[in-house]
Amino acid sequence: MKINENFLKIESSYLFSTVARKQREYQQAHPEADVIRLSIGDVTKPLAPVVIDAMHKAVDEMADEKTFRGYPPEYGYDFILDAILKHDYLDRGIELEKDEIFLSDGAKSDCGNIGDIFSVDNKIAVCDPVYPVYVDTNVMAGRSGDKNENGLWSNIIYMPCTAENHFTPDIPDEIPDVIYLCFPNNPTGAVATKQQLKKWVDFAVEHHSLILFDSAYEAFIVEDDIPKSIYEIDGAEKCAIEFRSFSKTAGFTGMRCGYTVVPKKLVFNGTSLNPLWARRQATKFNGVSYITQRAAEAVYTPEGQKQIKEILSYYQKNARVIYDGLKQAGFECYGGVNSPYVWLKTPDGYTSWEFFDELLEKCQVVGTPGSGFGPSGEGYFRLTSFGNAEKTVEAIERIKAAYKK
Numbered sequence: 022m023k024i025n026e027n028f029l030k031i032e033s034s035y036l037f038s039t040v041a042r043k044q045r046e047y048q049q050a051h052p053e054a055d056v057i058r059l060s061i062g063d064v065t066k067p068l069a070p071v072v073i074d075a076m077h078k079a080v081d082e083m084a085d086e087k088t089f090r091g092y093p094p095e096y097g098y099d100f101i102l103d104a105i106l107k108h109d110y111l112d113r114g115i116e117l118e119k120d121e122i123f124l125s126d127g128a129k130s131d132c133g134n135i136g137d138i139f140s141v142d143n144k145i146a147v148c149d150p151v152y153p154v155y156v157d158t159n160v161m162a163g164r165s166g167d168k169n170e171n172g173l174w175s176n177i178i179y180m181p182c183t184a185e186n187h188f189t190p191d192i193p194d195e196i197p198d199v200i201y202l203c204f205p206n207n208p209t210g211a212v213a214t215k216q217q218l219k220k221w222v223d224f225a226v227e228h229h230s231l232i233l234f235d236s237a238y239e240a241f242i243v244e245d246d247i248p249k250s251i252y253e254i255d256g257a258e259k260c261a262i263e264f265r266s267f268s269k270t271a272g273f274t275g276m277r278c279g280y281t282v283v284p285k286k287l288v289f290n291g292t293s294l295n296p297l298w299a300r301r302q303a304t305k306f307n308g309v310s311y312i313t314q315r316a317a318e319a320v321y322t323p324e325g326q327k328q329i330k331e332i333l334s335y336y337q338k339n340a341r342v343i344y345d346g347l348k349q350a351g352f353e354c355y356g357g358v359n360s361p362y363v364w365l366k367t368p369d370g371y372t373s374w375e376f377f378d379e380l381l382e383k384c385q386v387v388g389t390p391g392s393g394f395g396p397s398g399e400g401y402f403r404l405t406s407f408g409n410a411e412k413t414v415e416a417i418e419r420i421k422a423a424y425k426k
């Protein structure tokens with residue numbers, strides 16, 4: 022037996038696992054410390070009441086032989102696909118068909134699994150910093166080449182996102198086969214305008230590149246002119262796959278539900294990608310549980326929409342508290358509007374991990390080091406607004422007390 026040696030190339034621990042381990046170790050060494058976690062973007066508010074009601078009802082159905090359900094359809098029940106299609110697309114003027122939507126256990130899995138349908142010979146382009154799943158899964162698949170001393174993979178095209186370009190990537194000199202884009206962005210909190218996305222769509226169509234568009238954070242968009250879906254851009258159905266998630270939108274991080282849109286017009290070298298993804302999912306995935314699908318359906322009811330908006334505004338207020346507080350403490354910071362993440366510059370002379378350690382020691386606050394998202398994230402740090410409101414205020418007060426000049 023030979024192992025997949027690509028796994029030997031990547032760090033043995035996933036970024037958020039490393040952060041969680043460091044928090045655990047600190048807590049064990051300081052059992053009395055009230056550590057506040059503003060690191061992984063994990064929600065803290067309970068599910069909306071309509072979602073809970075829908076789940077109770079679904080549990081009762083599963084308890085009765087007359088209404089019990091076994092394996093769900095591989096790509097989702099019609100009731101949830103119809104709700105997604107209408108609410109997230111048709112009502113917004115985007116023409117799609119139901120069999121272009123594939124329900125799944127979340128955007129993270131789909132972003133990682135999508136590489137199954139394209140060749141190992143493709144060259145990918147990623148923003149730097151970037152959600153680590155895009156890079157790590159391509160390393161595992163053998164698409165990355167080797168890592169150099171600057172932490173860059175030799176066969177990956179990096180598109181630096183820095184304060185200078187307002188954290189929006191420039192078109193690279195080399196033409197990528199596959200381009201990962203995520204807006205609102207994880208980790209920087211930046212958004213892309215219609216014109217900026219149009220530039221990418223035109224480029225991808227012209228060069229026959231595929232855009233993988235992660236819009237897991239679209240529910241945080243508050244500005245009307247910021248697109249929530251790549252398909253708001255003409256031509257995107259010919260060059261883009263879109264990933265969506267109920268995790269941040271409706272607090273489903275522990276429920277696991279998302280979906281991926283693969284338009285039938287996506288054709289590369291004469292082959293449509295839609296049936297390839299359908300085949301991949303039917304073979305390796307057995308569908309989302311009935312109870313979860315009913316829960317997701319409830320999100321789209323008028324009451325569900327009202328309830329999730331209240332929860333989202335709770336997190337949006339946290340984002341404001343973090344952003345304003347950090348500014349008052351003298352930090353340079355970004356994001357926090359249209360996004361649950363605030364991206365801050367570490368104090369002069371501190372690497373991201375040095376700041377992580379000091380923040381934990383001095384303030385008992387855990388964040389995520391920017392360098393964990395890629396070399397251009399060095400010297401930055403990410404805080405999330407998904408925490409409890411009182412704890413978030415407390416965390417920011419501690420940071421102000423420790424750093425305000």
Ligand code: MLT
Pocket residue numbers: 060061062063129152207
């Ligand atoms: C994050 O903190 O970046 C996200 O929670 C990760 C994820 O959604 O998998």
